[in-house]
Amino acid sequence: MFAEFLQYLLSGLTIGAIYALAGLGFSIIYNASHVINFAQGEFIMIGGMAAATLTASGVPLPLAILMGCGGAMLVGVLVAKFTVERARNASVVTLIIITIGASIFLRGVAELVWGKDFKRLEAFSGETPINVLGASMQPQSLWVIGCAAVLIVAIGVFFNRTLAGKAMLATSHNRLAAQLVGINVKRVVLISFALSAALGAIGGSVVAPITFSYTEMGIMLGLKGFTAAVLGGLGNGPGAVAGGLIVGIAEALGAGYISSAYKDAVAFVIILLVLLFMPSGLFGKRGTERV
Amino acid sequence: MGKRLLHAAAAAATVIGTVTFGVMAGGVIAGTAVAAEPVKVGSILSATGPASFLGEPEKRVLELYVDRINKAGGVDGRPVQLVLYDDGGAADKAASFTKRLIESDKVDVIVGGTTTAATMAAVPLVERGEVPFISLAGAVVIVEPVKKWVFKTPHTDRMAADKVMEDMKKRKLTKLALVSEDSGFGKSGRDEALKAAKESGIEVVADETYGAKDTDVTAQLTKIKNNPNAQAVLVFGLGQGPAVVTKNYRQLGINLPLYQSHGVASKEYIRLAGGAAEGVRLPAAGLVVASQLPDSDPQKKVVTEFTKVYEDNFKSEVSTFAGHAYDGLMIALDAVKRAGGTDKAKLRDAIEQTKGYVGTGGVVNMSAKDHMGLGLDAFHMVEIKQGDWTLVK
Numbered sequence: 001m002f003a004e005f006l007q008y009l010l011s012g013l014t015i016g017a018i019y020a021l022a023g024l025g026f027s028i029i030y031n032a033s034h035v036i037n038f039a040q041g042e043f044i045m046i047g048g049m050a051a052a053t054l055t056a057s058g059v060p061l062p063l064a065i066l067m068g069c070g071g072a073m074l075v076g077v078l079v080a081k082f083t084v085e086r087a088r089n090a091s092v093v094t095l096i097i098i099t100i101g102a103s104i105f106l107r108g109v110a111e112l113v114w115g116k117d118f119k120r121l122e123a124f125s126g127e128t129p130i131n132v133l134g135a136s137m138q139p140q141s142l143w144v145i146g147c148a149a150v151l152i153v154a155i156g157v158f159f160n161r162t163l164a165g166k167a168m169l170a171t172s173h174n175r176l177a178a179q180l181v182g183i184n185v186k187r188v189v190l191i192s193f194a195l196s197a198a199l200g201a202i203g204g205s206v207v208a209p210i211t212f213s214y215t216e217m218g219i220m221l222g223l224k225g226f227t228a229a230v231l232g233g234l235g236n237g238p239g240a241v242a243g244g245l246i247v248g249i250a251e252a253l254g255a256g257y258i259s260s261a262y263k264d265a266v267a268f269v270i271i272l273l274v275l276l277f278m279p280s281g282l283f284g285k286r287g288t289e290r291v
Numbered sequence: 292m293g294k295r296l297l298h299a300a301a302a303a304a305t306v307i308g309t310v311t312f313g314v315m316a317g318g319v320i321a322g323t324a325v326a327a328e329p330v331k332v333g334s335i336l337s338a339t340g341p342a343s344f345l346g347e348p349e350k351r352v353l354e355l356y357v358d359r360i361n362k363a364g365g366v367d368g369r370p371v372q373l374v375l376y377d378d379g380g381a382a383d384k385a386a387s388f389t390k391r392l393i394e395s396d397k398v399d400v401i402v403g404g405t406t407t408a409a410t411m412a413a414v415p416l417v418e419r420g421e422v423p424f425i426s427l428a429g430a431v432v433i434v435e436p437v438k439k440w441v442f443k444t445p446h447t448d449r450m451a452a453d454k455v456m457e458d459m460k461k462r463k464l465t466k467l468a469l470v471s472e473d474s475g476f477g478k479s480g481r482d483e484a485l486k487a488a489k490e491s492g493i494e495v496v497a498d499e500t501y502g503a504k505d506t507d508v509t510a511q512l513t514k515i516k517n518n519p520n521a522q523a524v525l526v527f528g529l530g531q532g533p534a535v536v537t538k539n540y541r542q543l544g545i546n547l548p549l550y551q552s553h554g555v556a557s558k559e560y561i562r563l564a565g566g567a568a569e570g571v572r573l574p575a576a577g578l579v580v581a582s583q584l585p586d587s588d589p590q591k592k593v594v595t596e597f598t599k600v601y602e603d604n605f606k607s608e609v610s611t612f613a614g615h616a617y618d619g620l621m622i623a624l625d626a627v628k629r630a631g632g633t634d635k636a637k638l639r640d641a642i643e644q645t646k647g648y649v650g651t652g653g654v655v656n657m658s659a660k661d662h663m664g665l666g667l668d669a670f671h672m673v674e675i676k677q678g679d680w681t682l683v684k
Contacts, residue, residue, distance in 0.1 A: 116344060127538075
């Protein structure tokens with residue numbers, strides 16, 4: 001009985017860690033530019049595809065991940081530069097739709113570059129299951145959870161301890177004031193896209209041995225990441241992380257104890273409930289606007 | 292503003308799923324323009340979109356073989372013209388392209404319909420337009436009940452289920468746990484497996500499902516692991532899902548025999564699942580195990596030759612889906628020869644009278660009651676050993 005519960009919990013934690021990374025990516029970009037970037041899932045896809053294809057052609061794994069990460073950051077900056085920045089004065093809804101367009105475009109390009117088939121990436125440290133009190137997990141799950149934890153801490157340090165991070169926080173609080181004290185707001189937006197892309201790409205490459213990589217792997221992960229960000233309160237970093245873990249665990253428990261048929265519905269039911277009852281999320285600021 | 296933005300974003304999130312799947316579709320017209328009245332073969336395939344792993348090889352095969360046939364002099368001296376449209380995996384597009392094939396392209400026969408959904412969308416149109424239609428999709432509903440103008444080449448999920456039950460009985464296993472994908476293929480497979488189990492006296496003790504894009508199925512499998520009655524597990528799915536199930540299955544250390552459906556009968560499955568696929572059994576068409584068929588097998592020659600032509604031309608592994616397209620085209624053109632032309636009613640009758648056609652899917656014997664014409668012997672039970680298929684004796 002307990003082993004069963006633990007098994008669901010471990011499955012939920014693994015996938016939840018990836019949702020958390022994706023959710024964090026949404027939050028960072030939202031903070032800097034008030035754009036909800038639906039191309040976030042595509043950053044994950046780029047990381048996963050690059051890692052799988054590069055290692056298959058003989059590149060050592062760490063280098064392949066770095067290259068995927070660099071590639072995704074470049075794509076992120078280009079998306080920011082050529083779509084979001086150019087349409088700066090458009091309404092937020094228009095900007096969101098632009099990012100959806102960008103995501104479809106990126107998927108199309110990826111299909112041309114990498115083809116339509118699934119790619120396999122070897123697990124980082126073998127596939128012998130680890131036994132935890134009667135439940136079992138793949139060693140790769142530890143990689144996923146570990147990487148997510150390290151990245152989340154690193155992002156926290158970046159925002160609270162470095163000047164660039166503080167500048168980004170300042171921009172999110174008050175764009176005009178930030179500009180007045182000499183922060184280059186445009187660059188903040190670019191950095192936020194690069195940062196989110198890097199998060200996504202690393203997440204994509206550590207999760208690829210579990211999920212396989214293919215050009216559409218980012219769609220669901222991106223949507224779940226969005227759910228995580230909304231659940232935690234858009235723009236709230238720790239909230240997005242908690243949101244990701246909650247969504248992941250809720251899905252696994254739902255599939256285990258209720259019915260696996262409604263697994264994906266769990267995330268979307270959560271998002272509906274949040275929108276209805278607490279639109280600012282679990283940890284978000286109350287939605288009053290200062291005048 | 293925050294709240295309004297959220298609502299907009301949530302709305303966007305819900306549309307995104309539908310928008311992203313298969314927005315692209317375009318018509319491609321291939322073939323050769325020649326003087327003699329051509330035999331017009333129409334086709335709708337899902338060459339792009341989520342079902343492109345099925346549609347793309349089908350498209351290649353149709354184009355390649357139409358070209359080869361024309362170079363060899365055509366059918367009864369008439370060239371073959373292929374009119375091909377890509378439905379992008381959307382059933383509504385499949386319907387409008389079928390309409391165009393019938394009304395403006397005025398094709399003689401249609402070979403296509405990559406998915407069951409696309410096929411079923413085209414069925415009422417070909418029935419009304421009275422054009423013979425050979426579908427390349429799997430589900431039983433296409434030919435049961437029999438529709439006057441509709442035929443199909445692939446094996447049905449019912450046959451796959453029957454084959455698995457047959458093998459289970461041989462191994463004296465009577466209690467089955469079912470895991471199926473929530474896709475059209477998986478749902479139809481689940482229904483057929485339940486029926487097949489009932490008829491062969493096998494008890495289904497668990498009935499789990501998973502999403503086509505799920506990355507983790509351990510929750511469902513844990514339930515099966517803790518079910519004391521299960522003696523074997525059958526998975527019905529396509530693409531990467533079954534590979535995820537297989538990996539999770541080994542991760543949890545479940546020791547029951549694992550069966551997959553014919554949906555994963557391609558090397559890609561073995562590649563994705565890696566070592567976890569060892570010992571998995573599944574029903575597969577002769578094409579998959581071409582090199583292992585005994586020389587006495589009637590299919591040996593056809594499948595070996597098709598494999599060679601396909602792999603030489605496309606430098607990629609042959610798939611059963613490619614074979615379905617080949618069979619469809621050959622059955623259609625063979626019927627044109629026997630009907631002595633392209634009169635649609637005569638052509639339809641000729642297709643229905645197809646007897647002893649040896650294709651990549653098996654030996655086809657159609658009749659007024661059977662518009663598919665394959666027997667259970669068209670499937671071979673194979674087991675994965677050392678990363679390759681082995682025929683189960």
